Amino acid sequence: MINLTFKNRYLALGEGFYEKIKPTPVAKPELIKFNHELAVDFGLPANGMDESFLAGVFSGNLIHESSEPLAMAYAGHQFGHFNPQLGDGRAIYLGELDCADGGSLDIQLKGSGRTRYSRNGDGRAALGPVLREYLVSEAMHKLHVPTTRALAAVTTGEQVARERLLPGGVITRAAASFIRVGSFQYFASQEDDASVKKLADYVIERNYPEVREAENPCLALFEAVVLRQARLIAQWMHLGFIHGVMNTDNMSIAGETIDYGPCAFMDFYNHGQVYSFIDHQGRYAYSNQPNMGVWNLSRLAEALLPLFAENSDVAVSLAQDILEQYVHRYGNEWLAGFRAKCGLTAAAGVKPEDDKALFESLLDTMAENQADFTLTFYYLSQLNSQADEKDTKLRDLFVNREAMDAWLVRWRQRLAFESMTDAERQASMQSVNPVYIPRNHQIEAVIRAAEDDNDFAPFHALHDVLQNPFQRQQGKDSYLLPPAPDEVVQQTFCGT
Ligand code: AMP
Ligand code: MG
Numbered sequence: 001m002i003n004l005t006f007k008n009r010y011l012a013l014g015e016g017f018y019e020k021i022k023p024t025p026v027a028k029p030e031l032i033k034f035n036h037e038l039a040v041d042f043g044l045p046a047n048g049m050d051e052s053f054l055a056g057v058f059s060g061n062l063i064h065e066s067s068e069p070l071a072m073a074y075a076g077h078q079f080g081h082f083n084p085q086l087g088d089g090r091a092i093y094l095g096e097l098d099c100a101d102g103g104s105l106d107i108q109l110k111g112s113g114r115t116r117y118s119r120n121g122d123g124r125a126a127l128g129p130v131l132r133e134y135l136v137s138e139a140m141h142k143l144h145v146p147t148t149r150a151l152a153a154v155t156t157g158e159q160v161a162r163e164r165l166l167p168g169g170v171i172t173r174a175a176a177s178f179i180r181v182g183s184f185q186y187f188a189s190q191e192d193d194a195s196v197k198k199l200a201d202y203v204i205e206r207n208y209p210e211v212r213e214a215e216n217p218c219l220a221l222f223e224a225v226v227l228r229q230a231r232l233i234a235q236w237m238h239l240g241f242i243h244g245v246m247n248t249d250n251m252s253i254a255g256e257t258i259d260y261g262p263c264a265f266m267d268f269y270n271h272g273q274v275y276s277f278i279d280h281q282g283r284y285a286y287s288n289q290p291n292m293g294v295w296n297l298s299r300l301a302e303a304l305l306p307l308f309a310e311n312s313d314v315a316v317s318l319a320q321d322i323l324e325q326y327v328h329r330y331g332n333e334w335l336a337g338f339r340a341k342c343g344l345t346a347a348a349g350v351k352p353e354d355d356k357a358l359f360e361s362l363l364d365t366m367a368e369n370q371a372d373f374t375l376t377f378y379y380l381s382q383l384n385s386q387a388d389e390k391d392t393k394l395r396d397l398f399v400n401r402e403a404m405d406a407w408l409v410r411w412r413q414r415l416a417f418e419s420m421t422d423a424e425r426q427a428s429m430q431s432v433n434p435v436y437i438p439r440n441h442q443i444e445a446v447i448r449a450a451e452d453d454n455d456f457a458p459f460h461a462l463h464d465v466l467q468n469p470f471q472r473q474q475g476k477d478s479y480l481l482p483p484a485p486d487e488v489v490q491q492t493f494c495g496t
Contacts, residue, residue: 004042006067006095007104009206013198016187018070023060023092024113024123026168028157031055032456033134033463035151038174042097042105058152058172060092060112067094071115075189076182076249077299079283084189086182086249087117090125093178104206106178107151111170124160128447129493130169131459133260135446137173139438139466140257145235146228147257148175167451176256177207181300182249188303197307207254216318218307223322226297228255230326233293234333237286238341239437240266240373244276244492246284246292248299262492265437267482269366269373275440275492290334294326335359340432341377343425347417358410365407369398372482374437381429383408384422385415434469436479438462440489 010017031051040046056062063069071088078086092112096104110133111125130153140147156168179199187195200218204211214220232255236243243250244262252258262276271287279285284292301319308315335352338359339345346352366376379394391408395401420428446462449455465479472480483489 004044004064004066004097006064006097006107008068008070008095009202010072010093010095010106011068011070013195013202016073016192016195017199018072018093019087019116020068020070021092021115022063022069023109025061026059026156026158026170029055029059029061029154029170030157031058032131032153032155032169032459033150034058035138035149038149038151041099041101043100054152055154058109059154059156059170060109064094069094071117072178072183073117073186074180074182074249075186076180076247077185077296078247078249079279079281082185082189083249084186085117087186088115089118089121090115090123091178097174103176105149105174105176108173108175108178109170110173111156111168122160124156124158124168125170126160126162126166127155127169127450128166129261130171131447131450132263132443133171133173135438135443135459135463135466136260136263137257138463139469140241142467142469143239143434143437145239145241145257146176146232146255148173148252150174175252175258176254177203177252178258179203179253180249180258181251181253181296181303182247183253184300184303185248193306196303200304200307203253216308218304219318219322222301222304222308222319223325225253225255225300226322226326227329229293229297230329231255231333232257233290234330234337236289237334238337238432239434240269240286242266242273242275242284242286243289244274244279244284246289246296248296251293251296251300264440264489264492266373267439267488268370269363269376271363271367275489277491277493290330293330294323297326298323337432341429342380342411343420343429344414344418347419350414350417355414358414361410362407365398365403369400369403371397371404374434375480375482377429377433378435378480380411381426381433383426385412385425387412431470435472436465436469436476438466439479439483440492441483441487442479444487444489 031054034054036046069092071092073087075084076086091108091110094107096106098104114123134150134153137147137150151174152172154170158168159165160168184196204217204221208221208224211217211220211224242264250259264275266273273286274282305315308318375397383390395404398404442462446458449458465476
């Protein structure tokens with residue numbers, strides 16, 4: 001057997017927290033991709049592992065002797081409506097693996113069969129969403145955004161019934177935690193404060209050991225979670241990323257991006273961009289994400305209130321103070337990130353509100369002129385402090401080039417407050433403005449080739465480019481381009 005030892009501290013929380021259940025075997029698992037780079041972190045060899053063995057392990061057909069698989073219980077607000085009983089309906093948790101850095105990661109299969117929490121679902125995943133999650137989560141990691149990781153993807157040799165029959169897949173994910181805001185809501189809605197406390201203690205032990213010594217550890221936990229989420233959502237905004245389904249069951253307590261469903265990176269910039277076919281009201285539109293973050297965290301506060309203070313008025317006021325910090329932290333992170341993208345720092349003599357207005361005006365100009373989000377910042381990263389022919393590529397992204405010229409005049413005036421040389425500024429900007437993002441139309445092409453022709457070459461090629469998103473790669477310019485009009489993806493779908 002593979003040389004691994006799963007720990008399972010979650011199991012010790014007790015039966016109310018999960019269903020012990022093994023994955024349902026699949027007919028003919030075949031490995032699509034194994035994340036060797038991540039596996040080395042767990043002490044696995046970098047190569048030489050037998051592919052059919054890996055396919056068996058990461059489809060759920062082979063269960064390691066140290067693993068005690070389970071499905072986690074959770075609840076959640078879905079598009080604003082509370083559902084008291086969700087849980088891992090198509091995911092199965094295998095346990096924790098120790099990492100080289102002294103921490104550990106939780107390992108979970110998704111698409112591994114029915115559980116007590118499956119409701120009407122089949123417990124399976126279609127191949128398309130498996131490939132999408134693999135590509136996007138690994139791209140996010142390389143873009144330095146906290147995220148669950150992809151450890152393996154397999155095909156199952158079975159079909160799943162969706163709007164039509166589709167090939168099935170299983171993705172293995174690694175995360176700092178699979179506990180969600182909705183995990184706390186599950187027990188709070190049953191008025192089971194003891195279990196809320198147990199879960200909070202477990203999360204502190206695993207993910208926030210630094211709050212253990214705080215005067216009020218549960219309050220300190222809440223504060224730490226709030227600050228991590230504020231930073232995470234700001235990072236999404238800096239990249240034009242739209243999660244698409246920020247329900248409270250899809251918000252990780254560890255501050256990682258989790259549950260890649262109808263997510264998407266924007267091509268042309270649009271404040272209110274929505275891709276998800278189920279998001280009719282635009283609840284999770286690009287510009288609404290920071291508000292939805294604080295909405296979700298308010299639901300977390302409600303679940304944790306009894307742990308903050310005995311007196312409920314006191315507890316509410318403590319929670320409100322921390323929720324206000326979210327607004328400040330988010331604002332600061334947003335500003336710092338856009339400064340970095342534009343090669344600016346918190347220079348002496350510059351008012352933060354003036355920089356904010358400068359960036360908002362850039363975004364407005366992009367929106368009015370259908371400029372590509374990623375390319376705007378990438379080309380901006382190449383400009384000199386004096387206007388010259390290098391401006392052309394950037395200007396050409398804008399329908400009205402003069403509008404961009406006007407903004408560039410303001411930007412260059414602002415550069416006068418900075419002390420970096422052009423070369424230094426360009427290098428610094430290029431370290432935060434990616435050349436490549438997983439564009440929707442490319443993911444779509446990957447899925448089409450895999451589903452229709454069993455051809456995984458486009459998947460591997462896109463994955464490889466996204467390993468170095470900040471580096472222009474020779475011969476890979478097709479990955480940098482926005483979609484042609486007939487390639488534009490209007491809507492994305494959940495993995496269900
Ligand atoms: P999601 O919005 O994809 O995060 O899923 C919301 C809930 O639906 C979770 O409890 C999932 O486990 C469950 N679910 C989604 N798809 C399936 C499926 N195919 N079979 C069973 N449960 C599912
Ligand atoms: Mg989910």
